[in-house]
Amino acid sequence: MIAYVCKYTPVEIIKAFGEDVFCIEPEISSYENAEKLLHPNMCSFAKAIVEYVLQSGIKNLVLTNCCDSIKRVYDVLKDKMEFIEIIDLPRENTPEACQFFYCQLETFKSKLSKRLNREFDEEVFRSQVNKLIAQNKHSSFDISIMGARAKKELIEFVCSSAGGRVLNLTCSGERFCQDDVKFDGSLESYAKVLLSFPPCMRMNIKRKFIEENFFKGIIYNTIKFCDFYSFEYARIKEKSNVLKIETDFSQNANEQVRTRVEAFVEKTLQKATTSKSISNKKYFAGIDSGSTSTNAVVIDSSKNILGYCTVKTGFDVVSSAKLALSKACSMAGINEDDISFITSTGYGRISIPFSNMQVTEITCHAKGAHALFPSARTIIDIGGQDSKVIKIDEDSNVLDFVMNDKCSAGTGRFIEYMARVLELELEDFSRCSNFSEDLTISSMCTVFAESEVISLIAQGKRREDIVRAINKVVAIKAISLINRVKGEKDFVMTGGVAKNKGVVLELERKLDSRLLIPFDPQIVGALGAALVGLESG
């Protein structure tokens, strides 16, 4: 059994020797062994391979010199394998490059034959390569995943959300030829076949599939410390049908990524998931199960808000949802049984068993904000753990949206943390007068920002000024999200941080526009969910 990593690996040669071969899909929970061998700042995929190989006792490995990280993977695993090869893969597909690659394949073939001590079966080889050529994947896909290598689990998730119409064009995605190539059974022509695969970014070859843009939606995956793909993303980010996500190989695709992918697929394919049937009663509830708080809103069929409530999300998502709902119902003066349709949204939406429908918070925020402020075109939602900006049209359709990546910079959590460092209450962040000096905190990272705050304290700077500097960091982070969707007036601000006048003020200053703030900025998602429920009936 031989393991490989890169799609350009001459798998068909290995099979022609009658040997089993498989592509490593690293499933790991920590980098314990890998970080003994590789610097922590290496890309998570490279570390995951090392970890996986060591943990699962793989003894035969074939790599290509695909990137700096993989070259180092070869170096650190070299003495730990029974058989390890790194194939010199050219970066061009010119005739000279094909000729060079052919020589590499020839060398590989003879090394393998020595190692396995078996005959090379020409017949098998021919039929394997012909099978490869027969695959044409171009048309009939709505959504494509591109960019850096993605975990299998993520690909499967996207496939299931989009009903299977997904093409994997990531760094080492599916193996197929993008041009017509002739195969005459020789290794020379096999080299040409391999080099006609849709190129990854390490190749100096035009990526036609991205230029032509024939997919309805592109999910663009990036990995920290894999820099290739940020260049392409920078180029295509203006396109309206692109969603950027950042993943790594250490954990399961987090909820945030799932939400964004689902919302994107919803937007692209215009669909929502209905699970239970609807009865004819006239009250509708929306539950927004967020990571820090759970909100519920009850409306009637004329869209009047009858009751609402916010509770902290405890360990048990379901009971927090129940509690919020029952409190909202009692405020509305109705029984829970009177509710005809419950829509859930937020991180925990799929875990609420009594909801009739699940919709992402992107769609719900759009609906909710539009209902409160019909002039709203951009929604800035800054919650406890994440922030997002959603751009909508006059009918509350989502035109575009972005979310912050993993880290907590610029969210409620960030402010809370800084409040602790400053030994202040959260309310103090809203008191925004009396500034004497315009201080700046330059780092967006919570950890670095903390040390900057500490040094400002040590320099004897005034607390009010430090607070303002922190509020400015949050505002700047939000502005960068707003810029990414090209946000337009009117701006609505939702989420817990909307209660912080300091941040609101800084944002208004930077946007040079007033922000519309709902009477309770935290319930907008739940309100939207209730409205989606009402409209779907």
Place this chain on the structure above:
Amino acid sequence: MNYLNIYSTVINNFLKKNKNAYNLLKLGIFIGKNYVKFFPDKRLPKSLRYLHQIAFSWTYKGMTSKRCVWVNLFAPAEILLAFNLDPIFVEAISAFLSGLELEDELILRAESFGISESFCSFHKAFIGAVLSDLLKKPKFLVATSSICDANLNTFRFISENLKIPFFFLDVPREYSEEAKDYLKLQLKELISFVEKETGAKLDLHKLSRIIQIENQVRGQMKKCLELLGKKQIPTTLTFEMFMLYTSHTFIGKEETLRFYKMLVEDLRNAKARDKKGVFFIHTLPMFEENFKNLFNFNKDLTIIGMDLNYDFLEELPTDDPIEALSIKLLKNPYNSDFEKRIEHIKKLISLTSPDAVIQVCQMGCKQSIGCSMLFKEEFKKLDIPFTFIDVDCVNKKNNNHGQIKTRLEAFFESIK
């Protein structure tokens, strides 16, 4: 506030307001170039004063001349020199801009454009400068795939953005006859490309003359290596970095040969080494405060050298320059696997017998940081004190000075 601070504040303000600061930058380098010529640093030996001058004047040319070409450190600049072009390498420009305290604004610009935070800051500052119109458009770009992935990314991006012709050399990772054939064909194409872009014909004789000089330079380099172990001259991190000009892009220049001859002379006349000598792997953080304090004209420590300044020491055939260049590119020990790299470094170490070795882990540089743990093992076997330190050589904001100080001090305490 000194003049440099005022100058960089003005340029930074220009950048923030999206105003074109090219002329201001040009003026600054012009003044700098003349300053080092007429007011050289008296603490430096003659050779390094000369190096200061030539590095400044090459930078000035590379950034202002009509014939400038942007290259990566490993690009075969010999061909460009043979066409009388003015090459300049990415790292030189960004180190320069960082010296002028401009990197923060430039990196921000690159990142807000979408370039990832983890990308090497040498390249990012450069991209930021390009996006800010801070640099004069070059005639064209030449880069190789050797050693570092960032090159293809940066140059392709610039070529697409500024619509500048770009020639990319795909350098295989191992030396072999096929690899050499593949590369030689590409080098020939590169020559036709340059001929087309300049309208001039290559003078092969001139190119082989350049290779001859290069061979002589390497002869002098070897003499330096032998002396570096025994002698010490007053130097700074900056000068070790300036040597990247003479060991790479400009290695075929007469001035380079003159510099190394002077350096050999200075070393011969220098006093015997009594300070602790440190050998650097990969690069040098010449703007980082702790490193500056520890190494620049220090009374206890001296910089012996940096491996990248001695990455290729073989003699090249002068009768066939294309063959020579392809050998040089393919046999560079850093282009292949770790084994070749460590073998080469061991040779340098045994020539210079340093008291300690430091690998500078430049933020974002996977090709080098990926070797850290392997280096550690190897140096343990050799019983030479070794450490690797994460430092950003361009983006000062990325460095935690307190932590670096502790790490460096603890390291030197342990080898006392």
